[in-house]
Amino acid sequence: MQPLILKESIEKLEIEDELKKFMTTHRMTTLEDLLKIKGSELLKMEGFSYRILQSLLAFLHKHDCLHLFEEE
Template sequence: MQPPILKESIEKLEIEDELKKFMTIHHMMTLEDLLKIKGFELLKMEGFSYRMLQSLLAFLHKYDCLHLFEEG
């Protein structure tokens, strides 16, 4: 079973505004949506940066979800 935090609206999550904006632009409404994209693909997407990746990884680690992130 997936952790409930993955289905929370990004508006409710304590993630950086820059990451929320990126997700909104790309029609990702939950972390579950974002995690469908592999790390190397995220880094190729316009507007995504290494800083956002670090922020995302720290957030996932905080909620014991880091194992769900796929680098590539």
């Protein structure tokens, strides 16, 4: 069972504004949507940066969800 935080609207989450903006631009409404995309693919997407990646990984780590992130 996946953590409930993955299904929360990004508007309710305490994540960086830059990450929210990226997700909104790409029509992602939850972290679950974002985690469907592998890290290597995220880095190729317009507007995604290493700073956003660090922010995402820190948030996932804080909520014990880091293991759900796939690099490749």
